[in-house]
Amino acid sequence: MAVIREPAQDSKAPQPPREATGRGSAAGPPATFGQLLRARRQQLGLSLAQLASRVHFDRGHVSKVETGKRPPSVSFAEACDRALNVGDTFTTIATALEAAARQQQGWVRPAQLPAAIHHFIGRxxxxxxxxxxxxxxxxxxxxxxxxxxxxxxxxxxxxxxxxxxxxxxxxxxxxxxxxxxxxxxxxxxxxxxxxxxxxxxxxxxxxxxxxxxxxxxxxxxxxxxxxxxxxxxxxxxxxxxxxxxxxxxxxxxxxxxxxxxxxxxxxxxxxxxxxxxLPELTRPEAALLIRSIIGDARADTDPAAVEVLADRCGDLPLALALAAEHIVSHRHHSAGTLATDLKPEHARLDLAAGDVVLRQALDASYQALDKQTARMFRLLGLLPRYAINAAAAAATAGVDEEDASRMLRTLASAHLIRHHGERHYQVNDLLRAYAARLARQLDAAPERTEAMSRAAAFYLR
Ligand SMILES: Nc1ncnc2c1ncn2[C@@H]1O[C@H](COP(=O)(O)OP(=O)(O)OP(=O)(O)O)[C@@H](O)[C@H]1O
Ligand SMILES: [Mg+2]
Missing domain, CATH: 3.40.50.300 (P-loop containing nucleotide triphosphate hydrolases)
Incomplete structure (x- = not known):
């Protein structure tokens, strides 16, 4: 264990008895963290087990630190400071010890977090x-x-x-x-x-x-x-x-x-x-996100259109951010014109800014599905906005109910559909448009028609 100089003492700091440190005077030989800890513990008349229980570390750990067999972590030192009522004496020592050890070992202090976003809304x-x-x-x-x-x-x-x-x-x-x-x-x-x-x-x-x-x-x-x-x-x-x-x-x-x-x-x-x-933003938060990107001046020209635009984006931050960036980069576009352009659900999938395209952001989730579940998802996109259960999904896809139930659970776990009550699920507008587009691309017309007929017959029953 590293030997350290005892930090400046204040009235609260431990006053190790001479025999504990071998210290002859206030400016005597350096004491270790462990020696100081033992001295303070003994001064308070605590056993190892009693100190261990106060700092919530096990007895063996405390003993090893006291004897210098284990270096003290800063969190251990903080617990000792609190338990022994000595200000930040032990924390200061442990922090210094760690800094020294880091330097010795060429310790690198990584700082890899990306920057926080500029206008963080809600949550x-x-x-x-x-x-x-x-x-x-x-x-x-x-x-x-x-x-x-x-x-x-x-x-x-x-x-x-x-x-x-x-x-x-x-x-x-x-x-x-x-x-x-x-x-x-x-x-x-x-x-x-x-x-x-x-x-x-x-x-x-x-x-x-x-x-x-x-x-x-x-x-x-x-x-x-x-x-x-x-x-x-x-x-x-x-x-x-x-x-x-x-x-x-x-x-x-x-x-x-x-x-x-x-x-x-x-x-x-x-x-x-x-x-x-994490759910979508609330409507006021969604409108605020658009406003924070397009600026008050443009938002104030038609606040109602900002709300409609938020609705068309399903209050989904990615869609909102792409829509707002679109307005910023097209001088003649406003929240109103973009909201009109996005009235057809399928148009929302093409929202893009730079190399981020909304549809492509969804692709990764779809591509992670197994073949059968992916087909189920596409067919669900063809249904109207109803809540669906395993029986409805089974009828639509022409599979048995147990399989349908498993696939619905997989889709819910991937957040491609969401629970609506205990046994029902719903697909939001954006994802329904996405699924429907995939169905039109990948499932032949007769298969789509058959699925719709099976669904209609189910709902009529
Ligand atoms: N609370 C927020 N306030 C403002 N902007 C936000 C907020 N949350 C997300 N955004 C913006 O929405 C976009 C999507 O956010 P983010 O990348 O965090 O989503 P994600 O859920 O991690 O997406 P993915 O599923 O692709 O990983 C980003 O442009 C981000 O800046
Ligand atoms: Mg992410």
């Missing part, structure tokens, strides 16, 4: 929940994990990045932030954890020649490098749980934020994640 209640996750639970040894899932383009990444920046500004995760695009939802396009771990280890300063050759070893090295550090890991666009698990840190000073178009079934039971499902 207060979701932000509060994520703040709580990122603040962590002092009593828990588990790594806090927050998952944001929701439909394509609903603002999952924007919310994760916003929350991460807020936590950092509040002084959390002093050892850095890691951000990875996991390229979900399709399994084929998704980043392999093996490669992701290589990038992460490099970002943490591990030289290429020390990066192990197997997935398990890489994952173990990643956890080792993170041990004792306070790092925030943002896993954006996760495909599934298998992709995420090898990337999980092991130490509770770290935290993880995951975004995914999938509900990631299984993650809650495996890592105890706090899961938020």
């Amino acid at each position: 207060r209640c979701y932000s509060r929940q994520l703040d709580k996750v990122l603040q962590g639970d002092e009593q828990s040894l588990a790594v806090p994990v927050g998952v944001i899932n929701g439909p394509p383009g609903v603002g999952k990444t924007a919310l994760a990045v916003q929350s991460a920046h807020r936590a950092i500004n509040d002084g959390h995760f002093a050892d850095g932030q890691l951000f990875v695009n996991l390229r979900g939802p399709g399994r084929r396009s998704a980043a392999a954890p093996f490669d992701v771990l290589e990038d992460l280890l490099r970002a943490l300063g591990v030289p290429a020649e020390h990066i192990p050759a197997t997935l398990e070893q890489r994952a173990a090295t990643f956890r080792s490098v993170l041990h004792g550090r306070e790092i925030l890991l943002v896993l954006d666009n996760a495909a599934d749980v298998q992709q995420i698990l090898p990337l999980m840190p092991g130490s509770s000073g770290c935290a993880v934020l995951v975004t995914s178009r999938s509900r990631l079934p299984g993650l809650i039971s495996l890592v105890g994640a706090v899961t938020l499902t």
Whole structure:
């Protein structure tokens, strides 16, 4: 363990007895963190077990820190400061020790978060929940994990990045932030954890020649490098749980934020994640998003048209942002003219700005479906706006009800349809237009007609 000079003492700071440090005078030989800790504990008449229970670390951990066999983490030091009522004495020491260790080991403090977006709108209640996750639970040894899932383009990444920046500004995760695009939802396009771990280890300063050759070893090295550090890991666009698990840190000073178009079934039971499902914006928030991009002057010329435009965009942030950017880049367009252009549902799919096209953003979710479920989704696009259940879907697709029920669950998990009550589902206008366009492209006319007739017969019955 590193030997440190005792920090300046104040009235609250521990006053180790001479025999504990061997210190002859106030300016005597340096004491270690462990020696100071033991001295203060003994001064208060606490046993190892009593201190362990106050700081919520196990007795063995406290003993190893006291004897210098284990370096103190900053979170351990914070707990000691609180438990022993010594201001920030131990935190100061542990922070210095960590800084020294970092320098010695060529520790790199990664700062990979992308910039937060300029005008972030709404999401207060979701932000509060994520703040709580990122603040962590002092009593828990588990790594806090927050998952944001929701439909394509609903603002999952924007919310994760916003929350991460807020936590950092509040002084959390002093050892850095890691951000990875996991390229979900399709399994084929998704980043392999093996490669992701290589990038992460490099970002943490591990030289290429020390990066192990197997997935398990890489994952173990990643956890080792993170041990004792306070790092925030943002896993954006996760495909599934298998992709995420090898990337999980092991130490509770770290935290993880995951975004995914999938509900990631299984993650809650495996890592105890706090899961938020992000809906579209409220109508006033959607109108505000358009206003924040096109500016007050243009919005004020026809506020009602801004609301209609928000409605035509289904209050979906991606569609809203693309629509607003379209207005900004076409001087003669207004919210009113664009809202009129977008009256036909299929026209909304072609909203685009730069190289982002709304339809293509949806493709990734569709392409991740198995063949049968993809066909079911296309056929659902041909139905009117009714709520559908497994029986209706089975009739439309000409499959048995059990299969239909499984496919509906898959579609709901991918946020391509949504629950409407316990047994019913609904497809929103944008996704229905998207599914219908695919059906017209991929399913022959007779097959579409038959599906519609089966659906009509079902509803008549
Ligand atoms: N709360 C918000 N306020 C303002 N703009 C937002 C907000 N949420 C999202 N946006 C904008 O909407 C667009 C889509 O957001 P984002 O990329 O976060 O969606 P996503 O759900 O992560 O999409 P994907 O499913 O493709 O990963 C971006 O241009 C983003 O800036
Ligand atoms: Mg995203």
